[in-house]
Amino acid sequence: MSGVVITGWSTVSPAGVGRAALTERLTADVVAAAASTEPPPPVDVTGLSDEPLPSTTGHALVDFDVRAHLGRKGTSFYDRATALAVVACGEALSDAGVLVDDSNRARLGVVLGTSLGSFRSTSDYTRDTLVQEKPYLVNPVLFPNTVMNCAAGQAAIRHGLRGVNATVATGPLAFLDALRYGTNAITRGYVDAMLVGAVEEFSPHRAWNTWLTGRQVPTGEAAAVFLLTRAEQPAWAGPRREAEVLALATAYGPGGGESADRALTGCVSRAVRRAGVDPAQVSHVLTGETGVDDTDEFAPACAALGHTPTRTRVGRLFGHCDAATGGLALATFLAAEPVGARTRLALLTSRSPDGGTAAAIIRGWSGAGPADR
Amino acid sequence: MNRVVVTGLGPVSSIGIGVSAFTDGLREGRSGISPIRSFDASGFPRRNAGEVPDFRPETLLRRIEPTRWGRSSQFAAAAARLALADSGLDPATVAPDRVGAVVGTTSGESVVVETVTAQQVEGGFAAMDPELLGQMAAGRLAHAVSTELELAGESLTLATACSASNYAIGYAYDTLVTGEADVMFAGGADSVCRWAHAGFFRLGALTADACSPFDRDRSGILTGEGGAMLLLETLDHARTRGARIYGEVLGYGVNCDANHPVAPDRASIAECMRTAHRNAAVKPEDVDYICAHGTGTPANDSVEAQAIFDVFGDRVPPVSSIKSMIGHTMGAASGFGAIAGALAITHGFLPPTINWTTPDPALAGLDPVPNTARETGVRVVQNNGFAFGGNNAIVLIGAVE
Numbered sequence: 177m178s179g180v181v182i183t184g185w186s187t188v189s190p191a192g193v194g195r196a197a198l199t200e201r202l203t204a205d206v207v208a209a210a211a212s213t214e215p216p217p218p219v220d221v222t223g224l225s226d227e228p229l230p231s232t233t234g235h236a237l238v239d240f241d242v243r244a245h246l247g248r249k250g251t252s253f254y255d256r257a258t259a260l261a262v263v264a265c266g267e268a269l270s271d272a273g274v275l276v277d278d279s280n281r282a283r284l285g286v287v288l289g290t291s292l293g294s295f296r297s298t299s300d301y302t303r304d305t306l307v308q309e310k311p312y313l314v315n316p317v318l319f320p321n322t323v324m325n326c327a328a329g330q331a332a333i334r335h336g337l338r339g340v341n342a343t344v345a346t347g348p349l350a351f352l353d354a355l356r357y358g359t360n361a362i363t364r365g366y367v368d369a370m371l372v373g374a375v376e377e378f379s380p381h382r383a384w385n386t387w388l389t390g391r392q393v394p395t396g397e398a399a400a401v402f403l404l405t406r407a408e409q410p411a412w413a414g415p416r417r418e419a420e421v422l423a424l425a426t427a428y429g430p431g432g433g434e435s436a437d438r439a440l441t442g443c444v445s446r447a448v449r450r451a452g453v454d455p456a457q458v459s460h461v462l463t464g465e466t467g468v469d470d471t472d473e474f475a476p477a478c479a480a481l482g483h484t485p486t487r488t489r490v491g492r493l494f495g496h497c498d499a500a501t502g503g504l505a506l507a508t509f510l511a512a513e514p515v516g517a518r519t520r521l522a523l524l525t526s527r528s529p530d531g532g533t534a535a536a537i538i539r540g541w542s543g544a545g546p547a548d549r
Numbered sequence: 550m551n552r553v554v555v556t557g558l559g560p561v562s563s564i565g566i567g568v569s570a571f572t573d574g575l576r577e578g579r580s581g582i583s584p585i586r587s588f589d590a591s592g593f594p595r596r597n598a599g600e601v602p603d604f605r606p607e608t609l610l611r612r613i614e615p616t617r618w619g620r621s622s623q624f625a626a627a628a629a630r631l632a633l634a635d636s637g638l639d640p641a642t643v644a645p646d647r648v649g650a651v652v653g654t655t656s657g658e659s660v661v662v663e664t665v666t667a668q669q670v671e672g673g674f675a676a677m678d679p680e681l682l683g684q685m686a687a688g689r690l691a692h693a694v695s696t697e698l699e700l701a702g703e704s705l706t707l708a709t710a711c712s713a714s715n716y717a718i719g720y721a722y723d724t725l726v727t728g729e730a731d732v733m734f735a736g737g738a739d740s741v742c743r744w745a746h747a748g749f750f751r752l753g754a755l756t757a758d759a760c761s762p763f764d765r766d767r768s769g770i771l772t773g774e775g776g777a778m779l780l781l782e783t784l785d786h787a788r789t790r791g792a793r794i795y796g797e798v799l800g801y802g803v804n805c806d807a808n809h810p811v812a813p814d815r816a817s818i819a820e821c822m823r824t825a826h827r828n829a830a831v832k833p834e835d836v837d838y839i840c841a842h843g844t845g846t847p848a849n850d851s852v853e854a855q856a857i858f859d860v861f862g863d864r865v866p867p868v869s870s871i872k873s874m875i876g877h878t879m880g881a882a883s884g885f886g887a888i889a890g891a892l893a894i895t896h897g898f899l900p901p902t903i904n905w906t907t908p909d910p911a912l913a914g915l916d917p918v919p920n921t922a923r924e925t926g927v928r929v930v931q932n933n934g935f936a937f938g939g940n941n942a943i944v945l946i947g948a949v950e
Contacts, residue, residue: 227674282820285805290708292657292687302666302744311592312747319748320810320937323655324687324708329938332807338817341805341940342716345657345687345708353705360723366803366828384674385682427646428695428704439701442646529683530692532704 184272289350351502396495400503557636599773599876653713773876806939843870
């Protein structure tokens with residue numbers, strides 16, 4: 177067991193800003209499912225792009241305005257991914273009850289997952305060098321947005337976080353990799369607490385990428401951020417313990433395919449062993465799979481667990497969210513209404529097209545949510 | 550807790566491909582700067598960079614097909630292949646799931662992003678090539694290494710900009726210290742691209758044809774590229790197989806300025822040095838050589854030197870910048886620094902800061918090892934890496950005691 181706990185979290189998602197908005201959306205979905213109706217459809221996203229889009233709908237938070245949350249100062253040059261992430265980090269700090277000050281800022285860090293930072297920011301910057309008469313007349317203030325660590329760096333500036341600051345860029349694996357990176361930073365003693373999250377923005381660039389590479393679901397966007405600290409947490413890291421990160425494992429199946437199936441099965445077995453739990457007790461599996469018929473993650477996971485738990489595909493509700501998918505999965509698990517047992521065990525899985533795999537075992541404590549505070 | 554050593558080096562650089570050529574380049578104070586060939590730079594006021602025009606991926610890579618991977622992934626995989634060969638490790642003797650790859654980068658597959666952007670400018674979004682879109686994810690840098698060497702352990706790309714290799718080495722060190730892995734490939738890769746060339750120019754940070762760190766008249770960086778990978782393994786593993794050991798990773802420190810997106814921060818950098826020293830159980834007086842971040846911009850070199858003075862007082866070790874030779878290779882930069890540091894320990898020399906002519910009165914007391922490599926015993930090297938976003942990372946490498 178890692179001995180690392182989650183004391184608060186938040187999401188900025190198509191459901192809205194903050195965990196209450198997410199919980200409300202999930203509750204509505206449960207009601208809809210009981211009535212055998214479809215989940216909320218994607219929304220009209222044409223207002224988010226001056227360029228033609230491959231589809232007029234997507235899973236975006238179309239009315240998101242960073243200034244409504246953080247004001248104008250310091251936010252005018254944020255790209256959308258940075259804005260989503262910085263707001264989610266602030267909401268997670270607030271949800272955990274963490275006040276950042278000079279006594280703790282050097283011991284508090286942030287790690288965020290991404291696919292390639294803001295595809296839009298980098299591509300638009302390149303575009304300027306191609307279409308302008310003078311290719312070098314780019315806007316210097318926007319240059320940092322082309323670098324993949326922009327969101328994590330701006331989150332540190334906004335919230336005064338001087339501890340370990342990192343960006344992991346492994347696409348669909350990025351949230352679980354960030355969880356592992358953040359957990360390592362805590363258990364190795366480099367920090368006392370970490371904001372761990374992942375972000376993807378909606379943009380015409382990502383929408384076309386999703387479309388042209390043949391993904392079966394609409395493009396989504398989200399930032400999901402969690403406050404992690406050691407089990408013997410310093411008082412400032414939040415009064416509540418909502419969940420425990422029991423184990424994480426990653427593995428690579430070179431070339432993907434069956435090799436990656438085996439890698440993921442191995443990952444899950446290792447995570448279960450490290451977590452010291454009975455695999456039969458794992459009641460939920462949350463995957464990054466996109467289609468109903470897609471069992472690339474669920475089948476290897478069930479093979480390792482030896483049974484078939486309930487599966488949740490967050491892509492069904494939130495679309496194709498790349499790096500943010502794993503974060504939405506964890507948030508979905510933690511937001512769910514507790515049923516029966518006091519503790520619940522979830523397995524989170526991720527897989528990349530090249531053969532990367534990752535698994536996490538999370539124990540959620542029922543009744544540990546905000547209503548319990 | 551395991552001790553961690555460096556047993557293989559894989560530089561793919563503008564001053565040499567492979568450890569032997571790279572060592573010669575450092576010793577000779579070779580310049581790898583040349584006119585830009587990878588894109589049409591004719592419209593730019595600055596037209597030089599540290600490209601690696603001699604890079605022939607097909608001659609180095611055995612498993613991955615270069616046409617299916619972007620240039621940065623090719624750099625990473627080729628560098629790892631070289632590091633493996635240099636280490637003498639027989640992969641068949643290690644369980645594949647006990648070997649992983651951690652690759653640091655600033656801009657990932659920047660050349661691929663630029664190619665699909667050119668397609669978009671030409672024919673609209675729908676004209677972007679799906680095959681190239683599939684090559685764009687930065688995570689492929691580590692996956693290229695894992696695929697090339699058939700590694701089944703962790704495969705992680707860290708995108709902490711220009712200190713990313715030090716982050717990668719640090720994280721790989723942790724996985725070895727804690728027993729998660731037996732062998733790790735760690736370092737970084739990046740490619741020269743239009744957008745970074747334009748961005749650095751507009752920040753006023755790009756010099757014309759010679760990068761001269763710590764010189765009074767220094768005027769900026771030259772962008773560079775390449776792959777720099779190190780093979781790290783536990784000391785026990787290395788001794789058991791009778792490996793040649795370059796040095797030991799003593800520890801590392803990372804922190805964040807949380808202050809400004811691009812300007813370096815003296816107090817924060819000094820604090821990062823102190824953190825790295827504490828984690829590595831090293832005292833300032835133990836450090837024999839600092840392989841500087843040393844970009845050659847007036848601001849970086851001044852702030853870095855002042856932070857060094859703050860931490861080292863009146864006992865400042867020699868401080869040189871290999872960026873004077875290879876340019877600023879972005880996410881690979883501190884990987885090349887770590888390789889240079891390991892070579893300094895093994896062969897007993899300090900790589901020079903070339904293009905140095907005039908002392909900077911504001912940096913009095915700093916010895917930049919001007920222009921000529923220096924023969925001297927080196928036991929502990931401090932390898933600095935700083936970055937946009939305030940991502941500071943420092944690795945300490947020492948001779949094995």
